[in-house]
Amino acid sequence: MKIIKRSGVFYLSGNEERIRYFYYLLFRVSRSFPKAGMMSSKVGESLKIIDPKITQNSIDCFLLYFNISKLRASKGYVIESDSSEFMVVNRLITKEKFSNIVRKNYQLMISEDAMEKEIANLYFFISTNNLLDMKTVLNVSAYLTPSTLNDKAFEMANLIIYQMALFLDIEFHPDEYFYLIANLYLILKKQALFCVSADLDYSLAIGSSKVYELYSRFTKYFEENTRKKNPLSIGTLKVLFNEVLKKKGVGLKILVYSKFGDRNKEIIEEKLSELI
Incomplete structure (x- = not known):
């Protein structure tokens, strides 16, 4: 990925999915998010149906990447990598149900092959965005x-x-x-x-x-x-x-007493937990 200047305007050039992820991180760090709109709200509701345990944070992260992807694709910046590059295991959300949600809400005039790559990219993102407990x-x-x-x-x-x-x-x-x-x-x-x-x-x-x-x-x-x-x-x-x-260590019990009251006791306990 590199920055190029064309007609006095700077552009990011390179692998499209990496450019999208760069913008995703940029928006998250700046806490400045593009407007989601009604369609994105429906996507979030649909995700809750196919995965009832999905967190709101996971939905918000996906919607951010989803909106960036739609905006990029609408300007002609589509995924060029082969769909096989996005192969990943997801036991919580099936690709078939996910695909149905995305197709209904993408609404862009792109080829079927391009649509499959967009779906594969978005499915990869939601499959790898969070740690599994x-x-x-x-x-x-x-x-x-x-x-x-x-x-x-x-x-x-x-x-x-x-x-x-x-x-x-x-x-x-x-x-x-x-x-x-x-x-x-x-x-x-x-x-x-x-x-x-x-x-x-x-x-x-x-x-x-x-x-x-x-x-x-x-x-x-x-x-x-x-x-x-x-x-x-x-x-x-x-x-x-x-x-x-943390589950493999031998338990160590420490009595904490502070003459300055419970608030200082809590602070001491917190600091001790970091050191032990």
Whole structure:
């Protein structure tokens, strides 16, 4: 992706899905969103029907990307990558039902082939936009399919989990493994397609210096032992692995007393929880 100047106007040039994702991040950071309109509201309502557990934040994120995509496509900037580039596993929203929603609300004069690519791109976005919690992964069908097992993203995800277990000298239970592999697979697929090293939310979630040091040492360990670059940011590692690691530690009870009252006690407890 690069900036070009044409007739005194600057344009972004390059891979269309990456340009759209760039605008998506730009709007999110600036908190300046394009008007959604009635059609987008209907899309949000339809998503709630096919996935009752979808959060409002997930809907808002999708509608932002959806509106950017419609605007870009209306100006002739359509997806050129093959639909196979957007292949991804989603056990919560079927592509058939999703496709019906998008088709009814796109209303653009584009070819059927272009429409299929638009749908594939939007489906990929909604499938990879959020981490899955452990309960969700365990309650839906397996994310491991024959096509997934041969995917480079799966191979890297499996390698990261294996190296983390060696680094910490622990074993991951089957449910923990499936939680990690499903999320790592989706994260790595997303990073490869949109060419981002970390999502906006994860990059701000590093926390204490001890957490940063832990995952920094893991990154060094991983790269020395595999001769491969760790594709995940420290924020992403923290958000994903802490969900599992916090359940493996031995409980430590500390009595906190503050002569300055309950408010100071809460602050001390919060700081201690970051350090332990």
